[in-house]
Amino acid sequence: MASKLPKISIIGTGSLGGALAVSLHAKGYKIISLIDINGTKALQISKHVKCEKVGVTVSDLPSTSDIVFITVSDNQLGEIAVEISKLKHLYLKKMTFIHCSGVYTSDILEPLRKKGAITGSMHPIQTFPPNLNPAKLKTKFRGIYFGIDGIEESIRLMEQIIKMLGGKAIVIKKEIKPLYHIACVFASNYEMIFLNAVDELTRKIDIPVSWMEAFGPLITESMQNMIKHGIGKSLTGPIVRGDMKTVDIHLDSLSKFAPFLLPLYTIGGIEAARVAKENGRISEEEFKEIIIKFRKFIQSTSFTKISKGKK
Numbered sequence: 001m002a003s004k005l006p007k008i009s010i011i012g013t014g015s016l017g018g019a020l021a022v023s024l025h026a027k028g029y030k031i032i033s034l035i036d037i038n039g040t041k042a043l044q045i046s047k048h049v050k051c052e053k054v055g056v057t058v059s060d061l062p063s064t065s066d067i068v069f070i071t072v073s074d075n076q077l078g079e080i081a082v083e084i085s086k087l088k089h090l091y092l093k094k095m096t097f098i099h100c101s102g103v104y105t106s107d108i109l110e111p112l113r114k115k116g117a118i119t120g121s122m123h124p125i126q127t128f129p130p131n132l133n134p135a136k137l138k139t140k141f142r143g144i145y146f147g148i149d150g151i152e153e154s155i156r157l158m159e160q161i162i163k164m165l166g167g168k169a170i171v172i173k174k175e176i177k178p179l180y181h182i183a184c185v186f187a188s189n190y191e192m193i194f195l196n197a198v199d200e201l202t203r204k205i206d207i208p209v210s211w212m213e214a215f216g217p218l219i220t221e222s223m224q225n226m227i228k229h230g231i232g233k234s235l236t237g238p239i240v241r242g243d244m245k246t247v248d249i250h251l252d253s254l255s256k257f258a259p260f261l262l263p264l265y266t267i268g269g270i271e272a273a274r275v276a277k278e279n280g281r282i283s284e285e286e287f288k289e290i291i292i293k294f295r296k297f298i299q300s301t302s303f304t305k306i307s308k309g310k311k
Helices: 015-026 039-049 074-085 106-113 134-139 152-164 174-205 211-229 244-257 259-278 284-300 303-308
Strands: 007-011 030-035 067-070 096-099 118-124 145-150 168-171
Touching: 007 015, 015 030, 015 039, 015 134, 030 039, 039 134, 067 074, 074 096, 074 106, 096 106, 096 152, 106 118, 118 152, 118 174, 145 152, 145 174, 152 168, 174 211, 174 259, 244 259, 244 284, 259 284
Parallel strands: 007 030, 007 067, 067 096, 096 118, 145 168
Antiparallel strands: 118 145
C-alpha cells in the first residue's frame, strides 16, 4: 500500500509540520524530505518518520516529491512560492503544493500554478502547541475538520489525505477565507484570553483553589447550554438583565484592582448587549443605554494607565 501512496516533502517542521510528518508516516506515506531553516528541528522529526533527507533551504527540495506541504508562517508563504518556482531541478507539472495557512487561499501559490503545479490550501481547525512529544502527534488530526480550497484536482487529493488522517474536509470559498480564519481565532486565541481574565481575577481575590476548580463547572455548563440551546437562550448576566448598577460596580472595581482588564470587559459588554438585543433579550432603549454608558466610560478612562495597570 505504501508504494502506491504519493511521496511527501514538508517545508517547515514546527508544531504543525511535525504533526503532519508523524501522522502521514503513521498512515503509510513515505516522507522523503523535511526542510526547515532550523535544521535541528527537522532532524529531530526525521528520526520519527524514517526520513533520510533533511535540508535547510527550499533548494534542498527533491525532484521526486509528489506532494509538498508548506507549513511555514503565513508571511513567508508568498516568498517561498516564488523561490520554489525558480528552481530548475523541479518538474513542477508533476508536483502538488499544499499550504496550511488559515487566512491565505491557494492563490498565494500562484507562481507555482503558473508553472503547471497543482496547488491547494489545507488548514486544520486545531491548535498545535510547541514542544509536544512527537510520539503524541499522530492522533492530533483525528476527528477534526480542515478548511480547504483549490482546484478540483487538489480538492479531491486533499479530501483523500484528510480522510486517511481521520479528519473531515470543509471547502471554504476563497472570498471569505479571512472570515473563516477569524472564526478560528475566536474559537481558540480569544477564548483563551477571556479564560486568562478569569485566572487573573481569581488571583486577585485570593481564593484557596485554582480558577479551573472554582469556575470550571460554570464554564462547562455555559458551553453546554450554548451548544444545546443557542446563544439567545443561554446568555445570562447583568447585561441581559439590564442591571446597569451591577455593571457600574464592576467598572469601579476593575478600575481599582484590575484596570488592565477594563478594555476586555467593556468590549465584551458591548458585544453581549448586541447579542442580547438581536435575540430579543433587551429592548432597543436598554441597548442604547448600555452602549452610551460604555462609550462614556471608555472616553473618560486613561488607556495609558490601563496598559500599565498590571504592573
